[in-house]
Amino acid sequence: MTHTVNWLDRLRIERRVWGLDQHLYDLPRAQRIATRRDVRANLREAAADVGTTEALRRVGSSRRLAEQYLAAEFGDRPRHSWMGAFYAAFLVPLTLDFFLAEADNAFQSGVTSADPHATGTYLWSGVSLLQSEVTYSFSNGTASTHGGAWTPFTYVAWAVITISAGRLWRIRRRRHPAAANA
Template identity: 35%
Template sequence: MTVQDRLRIENALLRYDFWLEMRGVRGSRRRELRRELRANLVEASADVGTTRALFGIGSPKELAHAANDGDPTRPRWSQGAVWASGVFTLVLFSLMFTATAFTAGVEASGVTGETVRGFVFPWFGIDFAARVEPDGRGFAVGAGGSFVPVVGLPLLTFVVVSKAWRVLSRGDRSAVASMERA
């Protein structure tokens, strides 16, 4: 088997593992399923070739869906992290766009040599500041009080999407189960 064939198989395994994680399959079970799929792909590659073996398994997403080993009570940490990263990026981009627009407004107003502060919709509680030098070349931009949207919104997204409270409810169930056994 060539290096390229091994890389193609490992790529399929990574995608399969990703979709298993998105379905809520536990790590130990994912390792078992990956080992099994790797062994099947290596064996099939020796028989019919890597391309036909990979086409034979179909889509890794559908294969992971067919495994149906997801635990509905397990928090979805990866999904939470993906969504929180997206919200973090969106918030930073929006803040930068707003700060740039605020600075352009200060420059268009003709105010030079002093710092102009203001609040911009929809960023309640964030103090934007801009300074345009008299020669028109220097800008100073600030966004004070942006901790809540930059950290709070992605954190809230992470908790809601990952359903982190499931960890607490799972602990309660295990405590109840241990009490019933006693």
């Protein structure tokens, strides 16, 4: 018995396809697009045969389907994660800069609380290993700062955290079948 696939059924299928795509970011772009097209076509065909609800039930959740595609591509061994590396590369500087700025503000507040009308130059060594020396120039309690840049150790730590979060040492180059035959 054939079922009619209306626009609501197509939307449900699209939701499942795009949910799958969100879990496949470790695949190359062209392969993700091909997978989306294939799953969409198969789901539409299955929906016409057995109904959309049954077709979606049989295919399972987007996450589970994505795990199967990734296992078929990379095997069951642990693999790298570009999204994990991206999150670490983005969030570590934001977090670190927030805490370093708070430390700078704490030093500045300490000087102004001791002398509300401070005038002169004050040096703060910064957070050791993470930040260079910060120079505060006070004029009647108003401060301007100079310095406080990341140290080379901080950049190295940022790179190590990004590589660790994404497990990027597990990247393996794959040979394309066309290149192997040439």
